[in-house]
Amino acid sequence: MGVIKVHGAAMSTAAQRVFTCLYEKELNFEFVPVDMASGEHKKEAYLSLNPFGQVPALEHGGQKIFESRAITQYIAMEYPEKGTRLASADKPSSSFLIWKEVEAHQFDPVASKLTWEIVLKPMFGMTIDPTMVEEYKAKLAKVLDVYEARLTKSKYLASDSFTLVDMHHLPTINLLMRTQVKQLFNARPRVSAWVADITARPAWTKVLAMQKVNFYPFIILSQIV
Amino acid sequence: MGVIKVHGAAMSTAAQRVFTCLYEKELNFEFVPVDMASGEHKKEAYLSLNPFGQVPALEHGGQKIFESRAITQYIAMEYPEKGTRLASADKPSSSFLIWKEVEAHQFDPVASKLTWEIVLKPMFGMTIDPTMVEEYKAKLAKVLDVYEARLTKSKYLASDSFTLVDMHHLPTINLLMRTQVKQLFNARPRVSAWVADITARPAWTKVLAMQKVNFYPFIILSQIV
Numbered sequence: 116m117g118v119i120k121v122h123g124a125a126m127s128t129a130a131q132r133v134f135t136c137l138y139e140k141e142l143n144f145e146f147v148p149v150d151m152a153s154g155e156h157k158k159e160a161y162l163s164l165n166p167f168g169q170v171p172a173l174e175h176g177g178q179k180i181f182e183s184r185a186i187t188q189y190i191a192m193e194y195p196e197k198g199t200r201l202a203s204a205d206k207p208s209s210s211f212l213i214w215k216e217v218e219a220h221q222f223d224p225v226a227s228k229l230t231w232e233i234v235l236k237p238m239f240g241m242t243i244d245p246t247m248v249e250e251y252k253a254k255l256a257k258v259l260d261v262y263e264a265r266l267t268k269s270k271y272l273a274s275d276s277f278t279l280v281d282m283h284h285l286p287t288i289n290l291l292m293r294t295q296v297k298q299l300f301n302a303r304p305r306v307s308a309w310v311a312d313i314t315a316r317p318a319w320t321k322v323l324a325m326q327k328v329n330f331y332p333f334i335i336l337s338q339i340v
Numbered sequence: 341m342g343v344i345k346v347h348g349a350a351m352s353t354a355a356q357r358v359f360t361c362l363y364e365k366e367l368n369f370e371f372v373p374v375d376m377a378s379g380e381h382k383k384e385a386y387l388s389l390n391p392f393g394q395v396p397a398l399e400h401g402g403q404k405i406f407e408s409r410a411i412t413q414y415i416a417m418e419y420p421e422k423g424t425r426l427a428s429a430d431k432p433s434s435s436f437l438i439w440k441e442v443e444a445h446q447f448d449p450v451a452s453k454l455t456w457e458i459v460l461k462p463m464f465g466m467t468i469d470p471t472m473v474e475e476y477k478a479k480l481a482k483v484l485d486v487y488e489a490r491l492t493k494s495k496y497l498a499s500d501s502f503t504l505v506d507m508h509h510l511p512t513i514n515l516l517m518r519t520q521v522k523q524l525f526n527a528r529p530r531v532s533a534w535v536a537d538i539t540a541r542p543a544w545t546k547v548l549a550m551q552k553v554n555f556y557p558f559i560i561l562s563q564i565v
Contacts (some may be wrong), residue, residue: 166486167446180434182441189434209405209414216407219444221392261391 119144122164123171124151125325128230128286130171134325135282136187138318141198146325150252163197184219185289187279201279214265214272225254226287229290233294256299259306266305271313281313289314289323344369346397347389349376350550353455353511354408355396359550360507361412361545366423372551408443412504413485424543426504439490439497439505446486451512452477458519481524484531496538506538514539514548 119137121144123130137144149155151169157168163179164172173180173189180186191202203211229251236243265272274278288310292300301307313319344362346369348355362369374395377455382393389397390406397407398414405411416427430438454476461468490497498505513535516522526532538544 131416167483169444178434179437182438184445185434185437185441188432188437192431206417207413209403209410212410212413213405213407216410217392220407220409224449258392264391308391 117176117197118174118325119175120147121171122149122161122174124149127170128290129169131286131289131322132183132283133186133190134299134322135285135318136190136201136279138321139199139201139282140190140194142190142194145189145216152264168249183278184283187282199277201277201282204283208274210269211273211278211280215283217261217272218280220282221258223287225251225258226284226291229255229294229296230287234290246300252296252299253285255296259299259303262309263303263305266309267275271309277313277316281309285313285319285322289319342401343399345372345399346370346396347372347374347386347399349374352395352514353452354394355509356424356511356514356547357408358398358415359394359547360510360543361415361426361504363546364424364426364507364541365415365419367415367419381530409440409504409508410497412507424502426502426507435494435501436498436503436505440508441506442497443505446483447509448512450476450483451509451516454480454513454519454521455512458521459515477521477524480521484528487534488528488530491534496534500542500559502541506534510538510544510547514544 121130121133121137123133123146125131125134125146125148126218134146144150149161149312151170155161156165161172162168164179167181169181171181171183171186173186175193180189188202195202195204228246230250232243264271269275270283271277288300291297292310292314293326300310334337342456344367345360346355346358348358348371349369350356350359350371350373374386376395380386381390381395386397387393389399389404392406394406396406396408396411398411400414400418405414413427420427420429454473457476459474487497494500495507496502513525517525517535517539525535
């Protein structure tokens with residue numbers, strides 16, 4: 116099927132989802148850095164890869180794929196037998212379907228909002244809105260209460276195996292665990308054990324090693340704004 | 341596999357996604373109304389169906405499924421041969437994967453925010469924030485520009501057939517087409533033809549017929565807040 120090319124930025128949380136997936140699958144890939152500081156992701160060449168002008172974008176066997184969660188599902192299905200089995204080879208279980216949507220619609224909107232307030236605003240010298248922080252910490256606490264109960268039933272969110280569902284959480288959890296918000300994770304024993312487990316995976320360690328601090332603030336900002 | 345039960349409210353946009361799917365699949369189902377006005381969706385019995393306390397929730401063959409897009413994928417896979425084929429019977433195409441995520445991460449957050457400002461706030465006597473409306477109309481216009489280009493390549497978003505991807509847009513498009521925002525859809529010929537096509541489907545007409553105006557404001561509010 117030819118070379119796998121990932122266009123993106125090492126510090127983009129969405130690109131990190133894709134890198135993690137490729138490392139889990141033990142697939143070689145070519146990383147094509149997108150110079151977001153100069154607005155390369157909003158120029159014509161990049162827009163032909165992703166018309167929404169966001170990183171990452173994947174090229175593989177003549178196909179152009181965007182949206183990080185579409186890319187990870189594509190990779191998992193193209194290479195079911197390689198590396199970690201991140202999704203069922205045939206019909207997905209109902210719990211896989213449910214918890215994949217929970218990450219996208221319950222966890223990520225809240226976690227991304229907190230990341231913006233607590234991690235990114237200070238980097239840009241912007242003022243944190245304490246009301247917003249408290250509101251979203253309360254929302255995240257409710258989500259994590261559901262996760263704590265869920266993790267009494269299976270070791271990972273969708274099943275007893277690590278899947279795309281857990282993997283999709285990694286980049287945002289990584290940022291939040293460096294802030295005051297880590298208390299919300301640590302206060303819940305099963306959530307805390309799950310976070311320790313998934314962040315210790317070799318694939319994730321490789322993604323962290325890709326990061327260079329130079330363009331950190333700008334690249335994440337472009338991603339979110 | 342036994343009876344299909346949908347717990348929800350006829351006016352909930354998320355529940356409407358599921359009803360549409362069941363009508364497209366020509367499946368019989370039992371609709372169990374959830375009395376959101378009295379907070380039934382936040383009480384223990386309902387939380388055992390969906391721990392996030394949101395409608396809808398599905399019961400089928402001993403399984404409890406929540407998150408509207410997880411339910412529609414579950415139904416499409418359980419009954420591939422019934423009614424409209426809403427998803428590939430085997431491996432989904434990359435375009436299906438991409439555009440399913442686009443609805444969830446590009447279209448819906450913007451469309452739902454506009455629905456809140458323009459449709460729901462006036463119902464509750466709340467003041468519309470004109471700055472927010474203009475900001476999100478500009479965001480929706482950009483999304484619809486991408487859709488207009490996409491619809492030169494295939495009749496529907498994922499392929500030349502109607503799929504879950506198009507179906508997931510219906511409830512929010514229905515609300516926005518009753519507001520000033522309809523101009524954004526109508527100004528784009530292919531988007532406009534696509535909206536006319538998908539809103540004319542018999543399954544969607546059946547969903548509209550389920551609606552009773554009595555609890556309209558409250559039920560939608562509970563959904564979004």
